[in-house]
Amino acid sequence: MSSSGLEDALAKARDALASGLVVSEAAVQASVVRPILRELGWDDADPRQWQMEYPVDNGRVDEALIGPLGKPLVFVEVKRPGVLSPKAEDQLFRYANNKGVPLLVLTDGDTWDLYLSMAEGEPVERRFTRCKLTESSEFCGVARDLRTFLERSEVLSGAARKAAEARLEQVKHREIGKGGLDSAWEELLRGPDEILRDLLIERVEENVGSRPGTRDAEEFLRMLAAIVPVTAQQGDVAKWLQAAPANLTSGMKATVTRWLKQSAGHTPGKPSPDGAPPKPTPGSGKLSGIRIRGREHEVLEFVRVHLLLASELESWNGGLLNELAARAKPGMKNPRAVRASDPVLQTDRSKYYRQIPQYPEWYLHVHWSAKDHQRLMREMTELAGLSWGSDVVVLFAADIA
The missing domain is CATH 3.90.1570.30 (tt1808, chain A)
Known part of the structure; x- marks a missing residue:
């Protein structure tokens, strides 16, 4: 034995x-x-x-x-x-x-x-x-x-x-997790998700020694998402399959086909009976900024929105950043908020942090997906005693069109 x-x-x-x-x-x-x-x-x-x-x-x-x-x-x-x-x-x-x-x-x-x-x-x-x-x-x-x-x-x-x-x-x-890979990948490409974009930029820099622009990376990801022609976006699966690039695997084709069938039955994407364009879904579209206690700020990246909100909330409710930092559990690898003297900023994890405007002694963890940015900003807003959705509102182009 x-x-x-x-x-x-x-x-x-x-x-x-x-x-x-x-x-x-x-x-x-x-x-x-x-x-x-x-x-x-x-x-x-x-x-x-x-x-x-x-x-x-x-x-x-x-x-x-x-x-x-x-x-x-x-x-x-x-x-x-x-x-x-x-x-x-x-x-x-x-x-x-x-x-x-x-x-x-x-x-x-x-x-x-x-x-x-x-x-x-x-x-x-x-x-x-x-x-x-x-x-x-x-x-x-x-x-x-x-x-x-x-x-x-x-x-x-x-x-x-x-x-x-x-x-x-x-x-x-x-x-269960494996079954969600296809839809999550589609979502990341269509975003484009900031983490995916940043990872792409970092890998390009590692490979060729030069760093592409943020918009270049975003456009590249959008191009990948745009392999579906306009007719296919309207649910024409047969035309999509005929036009699909030859090097796509059967799994990729199946993923796109499933997405097209779902899109064809998605009410917000269909024209109304009178021919008018569909109304945008609230909270969708391209990020355009944030409204904090009635004042709008035009900011086009979630990282900057998150940092701006942290700065504004600290001004409104002094001690918020201290309270946010105190919520970190002992041994936590990536705490939400840290002071400039924190040891985490001396490690390779420092790339996940950005200095908070008006409060240079504080750094905020900002390496999140767009969805997680909104979730964490909501938690921070409510911690400051304000109401998410009224006192603080994330703005998208579709919301203000």
């Missing part, structure tokens, strides 16, 4: 698979699966621990790893190399149905898919990890996962099941 023993077994299994001689289920069991399970503490010579061809209502499971009361705790279904499929998943889950077996393994020797049998969803939605032997130059990660979820002592104690539940929760959150 030593770490080196397991990694040696994994290396031998990979070599056996690479030889091309392991072509049947029986060969996978003998050359790959059983040597690995032995290194994880299971004794295939002891029927109280391990039973092969374990009978269930609708068939037989290739390997069943047994608990101290004779109850199976892990089902392992083995396929010949390269034949894992949703059908194989369904078969494994049928075998486990109503058996109370917490952990399931489906493997062709190379790929090891591990499932939490009593979780919610389709079989694929219950898979909490996948290990690939032939894609691993080092086996530390694979060995760590197999020990965590399949080592006999971990399974018997229940720790393996708890770890599987935690991993599955992580997987689900990651999938």
